[in-house]
Amino acid sequence: MADVNRGNRPLSPHLTIYRPQLTSMTSIFTRITGNAVIVAALLIVWWFAALAAGPDAFATANGFITSWFGDIIMFLSMAAIWYHLLFGLRHLIWDSGRMLAVDKSETFGMAAIIVAVMLTIFTAIVI
């Protein structure tokens, strides 16, 4: 009888209860950035398909992606990709049972944010 008291059970504390912390916020942003990158991924696929299709299609796709609007999307996606990559690396380290102490996690979190910003600026300058 698993459904006896469905919907009326006490709930464990969730986002609205906890004070925002560096570890929880960086984890939430890992999810947001990872899924948001789909926009840039689809634009890049469009760019490749257009390049394979011919000059007219390429002009349309390339024109959109390198327009000011496309530039904003690509720049934000770049930041999201570097962020997601670094914090994905952190999840890999966590999964191996390392760096689970709160102070180490917070140090890595701050360091990864700084590195993500630096990588984004570096990429924007190089590309």
Next chain:
Amino acid sequence: MAYLTDRKRASGMGAAHTGTDHHWKMIVTSVALLVLIPVFVFTFGAALGSDYETALAYYARPWPSAIAALTIAVSFYHFRKGVQTLIEDYVHGFAGKVCLIAAICISYAAAAIGILAVVRLAL
């Protein structure tokens, strides 16, 4: 099946009935992407913004096109698995199934279109 004990049938499976399979695939693809993404960012970045002929010649070379094809394949598989977690957390019931099917179809369709395009450019 009749010869398996309950303990053996449950072992490693959990609520999703697939055990640690999802998590393991995310680990494998994320390690692959740890290498692929930086290489792709700078090879694709070199081609983005150039004119049609230059971009065409650039992706006719084997190295940039191999990186692009691999990155498209692995990243869309990674997305397909990752977005499944997102949908399962926030969208439930029938709507959840619709979202999941749409997300999976978009992932594989985009990956197929991207890879076909890269193959056509490279050959």
